[in-house]
Amino acid sequence: MPTVLDSLNQSLHQLMDADERVVLLGEDILDPYGGAFKVTRGLSSRFPARVFTTPISEAAIVGLASGLALRGLLPIAEIMFGDFLFLAGDQLVNHAAKFRWMYNDTARVPLVIRTAMGGRRGYGPTHSQSVEKHFMGVPGLWVVAPHVLSSPGELLRQATLECPDPVVFIESKTCYGRSLLPGLPEMTTTVVSDAESPFPTMLFRQDRASDPDGLMWCYGGMVPLCVEAIQHLRAAEHLSVDLAVVSQLSPVPSTHIRRILDDARPQLSVYVEEASVAHGWSAEMLAQVQEYAGAINGTARAAPYEGSTSDRPIRHERIGAAYSPIPSNREQEREALPQIHDIVTRVLECF
Incomplete structure (x- = not known):
C-alpha cells in the first residue's frame, strides 16, 4: 500500500498536470531537496515555472499566495x-479568510496552506505543537486533516x-511514512x-447487533493510536467501541455528528486529540454531541434516537496532551503526549 507521503506527492503531481492554475510555493521545496518532509519532491523538475521557493517569511508566503488566489490561480503554499x-x-x-465578506462575494480566495503538525519526533517545544485549535472557528477558514x-x-x-x-491542511509528521489502510478488520465502514x-x-x-459501548472521535496523527486502542479494548476487554475519524x-461537521448519532447512541463518547484538550477541538465536538443528544444536567430534551436501546445520558471523556510545552527530551515528550495505553486506561475508567 502507498504511504501518506506517496499519496500527497502523487496528488500534487496530478493536480499540477491537470490544471495549469495550480502553483506551489514555500521554503526549500525545490529539487533535489523537495521540502522538509519530501512531499514536493519531483515537482520543480516537472513544473519549473509553477514551483516557487520563498524566503523564510511565513507572512510573505501566505500573503503572496492570497494574491495569487485573488487573481484566479490555485496556490498551494x-x-x-x-x-x-x-x-x-x-x-x-485578517485577510485571506475575510476577503469574501470585505468585497461582498465578488472575490474568493481558493488557497490551500499545507503544514506539518504534531510531535513524537523529538523536535522540541517550538517544532512539535498541534496548534490547529487556534485557527478553528474563524469564519471563512477551513481546517482539514488527512489520515491513514x-x-x-x-x-x-x-x-x-x-x-x-x-x-x-494539517499533515501529521508521524504519519508521512505510514501505509494507508484499506479498512479495519471486523468493522463496517461508512463514509x-x-x-x-x-x-x-x-x-x-x-460488527454487532446492539448499540456500541462507546464511540471514539479522532483525527490526523491520533488515528493509528486510536485504532490500536479500540482493537485492544475489543480483544482484551470485550468492549465494543466504534471509531469516527x-x-x-472546522467548521465542525455538525451534519455528520447528527447522522452518526441518529444511527446509534453510545453510552460513552470519547474525543482524542494530540493537543491539550483545553479550549480545543474536543471541547467543540463534545458540545455539539451533547447539544444534539438533547440532555442538559441529565434531563432529556429530545429523543432523536429512534430504536435505540439506551435512554441514559451520554458520558463524555476527552483525551489529549499535558497542558504544557512539548519537552525536547524524548521520554518526557512521550509522557506529555497521549499514548495507546493512556487511551485504553481512560476508556476503562469510564466503565
Missing part, C-alpha cells in the same frame, strides 16, 4: 512546521479544486459527507 502558522496569522485570519484510513491525496485534491475559500460538511468523516462500526475539523 507549504509552511514547513505548523508551529510557524502564527507568523502568517494576520495574512490568514482514507486517501490524503484525494482530500488535498478536494481542498484545492472544490473549496473556494482558504483551507489549512459520511454532504454539501454542508463536504470533507468526509469515516465511521467504523464494530473526522477530516473536517
Whole structure:
C-alpha cells in the first residue's frame, strides 16, 4: 500500500498536470531537496515555472499566495512546521479568510496552506505543537486533516479544486511514512459527507447487533493510536467501541455528528486529540454531541434516537496532551503526549 507521503506527492503531481492554475510555493521545496518532509519532491523538475521557493517569511508566503488566489490561480503554499502558522496569522485570519465578506462575494480566495503538525519526533517545544485549535472557528477558514484510513491525496485534491475559500491542511509528521489502510478488520465502514460538511468523516462500526459501548472521535496523527486502542479494548476487554475519524475539523461537521448519532447512541463518547484538550477541538465536538443528544444536567430534551436501546445520558471523556510545552527530551515528550495505553486506561475508567 502507498504511504501518506506517496499519496500527497502523487496528488500534487496530478493536480499540477491537470490544471495549469495550480502553483506551489514555500521554503526549500525545490529539487533535489523537495521540502522538509519530501512531499514536493519531483515537482520543480516537472513544473519549473509553477514551483516557487520563498524566503523564510511565513507572512510573505501566505500573503503572496492570497494574491495569487485573488487573481484566479490555485496556490498551494507549504509552511514547513505548523508551529510557524502564527507568523502568517494576520495574512490568514485578517485577510485571506475575510476577503469574501470585505468585497461582498465578488472575490474568493481558493488557497490551500499545507503544514506539518504534531510531535513524537523529538523536535522540541517550538517544532512539535498541534496548534490547529487556534485557527478553528474563524469564519471563512477551513481546517482539514488527512489520515491513514482514507486517501490524503484525494482530500488535498478536494481542498484545492472544490473549496473556494482558504483551507489549512494539517499533515501529521508521524504519519508521512505510514501505509494507508484499506479498512479495519471486523468493522463496517461508512463514509459520511454532504454539501454542508463536504470533507468526509469515516465511521467504523464494530460488527454487532446492539448499540456500541462507546464511540471514539479522532483525527490526523491520533488515528493509528486510536485504532490500536479500540482493537485492544475489543480483544482484551470485550468492549465494543466504534471509531469516527473526522477530516473536517472546522467548521465542525455538525451534519455528520447528527447522522452518526441518529444511527446509534453510545453510552460513552470519547474525543482524542494530540493537543491539550483545553479550549480545543474536543471541547467543540463534545458540545455539539451533547447539544444534539438533547440532555442538559441529565434531563432529556429530545429523543432523536429512534430504536435505540439506551435512554441514559451520554458520558463524555476527552483525551489529549499535558497542558504544557512539548519537552525536547524524548521520554518526557512521550509522557506529555497521549499514548495507546493512556487511551485504553481512560476508556476503562469510564466503565
